[in-house]
Amino acid sequence: xxxxxxxxxxxxxxxxxxxxxxxxxxxxxxxxxxxxxxxxxxxxxxxxxxxxxxxxxxxxxxxxxxxxxxxxxxxxxxxxxxxxxxxxxxxxxxxxxxxxxxxxxxxxxxxxxxxxxxxxxxxxxxxxx
Amino acid sequence: xxxxxxxxxxxxxxxxxxxxxxxxxxxxxxxxxxxxxxxxxxxxxxxxxxxxxxxxxxxxxxxxxxxxxxxxxxxxxxxxxxxxxxxxxxxxxxxxxxxxxxxxxxxxxxxxxxxxxxxxxxxxxxxxxxxxxxxxxxxxxxxxxxxxxxxxxxxxxxx
Numbered sequence: 001x002x003x004x005x006x007x008x009x010x011x012x013x014x015x016x017x018x019x020x021x022x023x024x025x026x027x028x029x030x031x032x033x034x035x036x037x038x039x040x041x042x043x044x045x046x047x048x049x050x051x052x053x054x055x056x057x058x059x060x061x062x063x064x065x066x067x068x069x070x071x072x073x074x075x076x077x078x079x080x081x082x083x084x085x086x087x088x089x090x091x092x093x094x095x096x097x098x099x100x101x102x103x104x105x106x107x108x109x110x111x112x113x114x115x116x117x118x119x120x121x122x123x124x125x126x127x128x129x
Numbered sequence: 130x131x132x133x134x135x136x137x138x139x140x141x142x143x144x145x146x147x148x149x150x151x152x153x154x155x156x157x158x159x160x161x162x163x164x165x166x167x168x169x170x171x172x173x174x175x176x177x178x179x180x181x182x183x184x185x186x187x188x189x190x191x192x193x194x195x196x197x198x199x200x201x202x203x204x205x206x207x208x209x210x211x212x213x214x215x216x217x218x219x220x221x222x223x224x225x226x227x228x229x230x231x232x233x234x235x236x237x238x239x240x241x242x243x244x245x246x247x248x249x250x251x252x253x254x255x256x257x258x259x260x261x262x263x264x265x266x267x268x269x270x271x272x273x274x275x276x277x278x279x280x281x282x283x284x285x286x287x288x
Contacts, residue, residue: 009251010227011220012207016150019209057230057249086234090243106238107231108149 003048005032007040007066008055008084017053017084017109024115037061041069044076051121056085056096064099071100080121084109135240135288136268139279142235143270146228151206158269158276177222178259179229182250183237189283191233192261193225199275200225218256226252232279240288 004021008014014033021029032047034040038061040054052070056063063083070076080102085092088106096104103117140157147153175197182190195203204216204224229252237247253259266286269278281288 010223010230012204012224013227016207016227057251059251086231087237087247087249088234089238089241089246091246095246107234108146110149 001028001030002026002050003030003032004051004053005034005040005043005049006053007034007037007058007063009035009058010055011035013055013107017114020109020111020114021053021118023111024118026118037063037066037069040066044070044079049079052079052081054081054083056083056087064096067096067099067101082117082121135236135266135281135285138239139232139236139268139281140270141239142232143279145235146231147272150228150231151203153203153206153272155270155272158271175256177225177254177256179222179225179252179254180259180261181226181229181233181252183233183283183285184248184250186241186245186247187237187284189281189285190261191229191236191285192259192265192280192282193229193232193277194280195225195277196275197221199272199277202273202275203228222254222256226254236285 004026006014006017008017018031032043032049034043036058040052054063054066067081067083070079070081083096083101083104084107085104086107088104093104102121105113105117136157144155147155177195177197177200178192180190180192200221201216204221207224230249233249241247261280261282264286265280265282267278267280269276
């Protein structure tokens with residue numbers, strides 16, 4: 001069973017993202033939730049996670065810092081990180097992609113946009129040697 | 130306080146957000162603007178206030194004033210609840226904060242060039258009126274039977 005960590009300071013946003021993921025085929029996934037990047041990192045230390053879905057704008061530790069910490073960790077760097085933000089534009093997408101975000105989605109997300117991102121992630125994995 | 134010329138773009142941001150998240154249509158509500166904090170006719174007896182700072186490159190904020198009745202409907206819609214059993218003010222305020230966060234991000238992406246990053250602060254919510262400068266601009270919207278307002282301050286008020 002896949003384990004997905006959702007980091008967002010809004011409980012409503014976490015629920016909404018989880019519902020979109022479930023509609024997109026993750027019904028059998030286990031979900032972990034964190035209200036900021038610091039809590040997300042703690043959860044990542046405690047349990048193997050297959051995918052991180054993170055908001056950008058969070059208190060204590062934002063999504064960009066969380067992304068950097070994950071990608072600089074020898075143990076965690078292979079976990080794909082999907083960033084969901086209300087502040088996405090082509091420049092921000094380029095910045096986050098340079099930091100090895102797997103995908104960047106604009107809020108509001110929908111099952112269709114999440115599904116597309118998950119499909120892209122699957123495709124990226126298939127292309128890996 | 131004036132009606133903001135940016136209202137059509139804000140309507141686009143509000144509509145996208147409401148339609149995607151709660152399948153609700155929103156239209157501009159063309160009533161003369163007033164001082165929303167003082168007019169009992171403009172602000173329902175029980176309203177939620179949510180403000181989000183715009184940090185860069187524009188400086189200002191967006192404040193949404195929304196009737197509690199609409200906040201309840203939005204929250205129930207988002208969670209798929211058919212009754213009020215699990216509703217709390219905390220959950221309602223969290224839902225409104227997420228809507229405001231999403232709407233403000235959409236608005237800035239419409240207003241700024243594609244190669245321009247922007248930064249938003251964290252939303253603040255309250256059941257009592259939040260302060261805002263007199264030289265603000267307002268856009269009013271209707272969603273079903275309810276109306277709500279967005280007040281734009283700082284650089285956003287002069288666009």
